[in-house]
Amino acid sequence: MPITLPRDLPAYNVLGSEGVMVMSDADATRQDIRALRIGLLNLMPMKITTETQFARLIGATPLQIDLTLIRMTEHKSRHTAPEHMESFYRTFQEVKDQKFDGLIITGSPIEHLPFEEVTYWDELREIMDWTQTNVHSTFGVCWGGMAMAWHFHKVHKHILPQKHFGCFRVQNEDPSSPYLRGFSDDCVIPVSRWTEVRRDEVEAAGMRVLLGSEETGPCLIEDKAHRAIHIFNHFEYDSDTLQKEYERDVANGTPINVPGNYYPDDDPSRAPVNHWRSHAHLLYGNWINEIYQTTPFDMSLIGTHRQVLGGPTEQL
Template sequence: MPIKIPDQLPAREILVREGVSIMDERTARRQDIRPLQIGLLNLMPNKIRTETQFARLMGATPLQVELTLVRVGHHKSKNTSEDHLISFYQTWDEVKDRKFDGFIITGAPIELLPFEQVDYWKELEQILDWTTTNVHSSFFICWGAMAAAWHFHRVPKYTLEKKAFGVYRHGNNVPASPYLAGFSDDFAIPVSRWTEVRSADIPTESGLEILMESDVTGPGLLSELMGNRLYMFNHIEYDSTSLKEEYDRDVAAGVPIDVPHEYYPNNDPGRPPLNRWRSHAHLLFGNWINRVYQTTSFELGKVGVSKVQKLTA
């Protein structure tokens, strides 16, 4: 099944060119099925790029997905036009009475700030608490994952001496996990961050399980059964050229930056980079969507009820 996104969303043209199946509003209304309701809280500065990346991965799954774009209400974007935000986004205040089968919170380029100094931290804490009652399964990405791990389990983040930047091999720690069905024993994932979490800080009683881990960059993906949450500390959703654009930007600005690890052929920035993570990105999101479909309530209004019962028992 295709993904349903607004007809005029800029990502639509890109996805159509790539062959991703897109459903228009009229066709979606004719289908006698309940699409999965997925929300995307987009904290990245280039919102159009990020919308496209996540829509691409969800549009490749065999289930019908209806994507709702969400933004924090108490932060003004410097990199995306207000017209785009007004046309395609809703604030969390506008959606907080809704229920979602799945909800994604992206990364944000603010990882060096203490969480409490982020200007929308109080609102984000409210959103994270809201996911326990109004969302069946949450998927946190990069800084969003660190923020959620701190909020729910007080897992700290540490500043790195040098940016973890490039494509790193990760091991498959739990091959039997439904989220890793079909995964290789090891695989490449893009990493771009100045901070890290450490496996030694994950509370044993938290129910958090390390699904992916790198010998160099540490935990890559955690799952949490009780809260039905995934924490991805890296950017598996990245395009082929995302790391290149970050590298070129820093070089042009005179910012000291290493050539991204194992990204360019022969580590030569003059050559086109190779995408060695695309298949696993599609696999992870396909597994997540499939898991959401198998475990969510058919009646959307009942989403979150069983989670609240478990958490208050």
């Protein structure tokens, strides 16, 4: 089954050319099927790149996905055309009365700021609380996951002495987790961050580390109490994303190391090799499958029952 996207969204043609099954809104309405409704709260500055990356991953499953692009209500994007935002995005205030099977909260390049100093923090706190009544499963990515861990558990975001930048190997710490079906004992994932959460604080808060590394700390954690998983690294990255970040910093004169374990022989003159694509599709496909297995068919029931993902339903 395909992912439903507006036909004139840039991701529609990009993904179609890659062989990802995409369907226009008009075609989707002719199918008598309950599509999974997934929201993407896009906090990244390059909106089109980010929405395409996530649509590629969640659109690769056998299920029909209805993707809704969401933005903060008052925050204005400086890097994406207003016409694109107006055409394809809805503000949180416009969708807050609706229910979603899943919500992805992306990262944001503001990790140096204390959470409370972020201009849209109050609305983001409202959104995170809203996920507990209007979203079946939430996926926090990088800063988005750190924000949720802070909001619900007061797990700190710690500044690193040096940026974790490159491709790092992480260990599969819970092979029985439904989110890690098909995963190898370890895998490689792109990392690009100046902050971290720490294992002892994550576990003290009652969350479980699913993927982790001694070098870069927790990678993927599960917060069962809030029907959420959080990843602090970037399976969604394109093959050249780290290269673009590196070249941008070099051009700006920003001190930056060559991303580790990314270029063959760490030589930036050679094309990087993607070692994470298969595990990226596995993780997001497993998340979508877990939603499909546990979300109520009647979407109005989302938030009216306590559903432990992978476990029995309990009425509130």
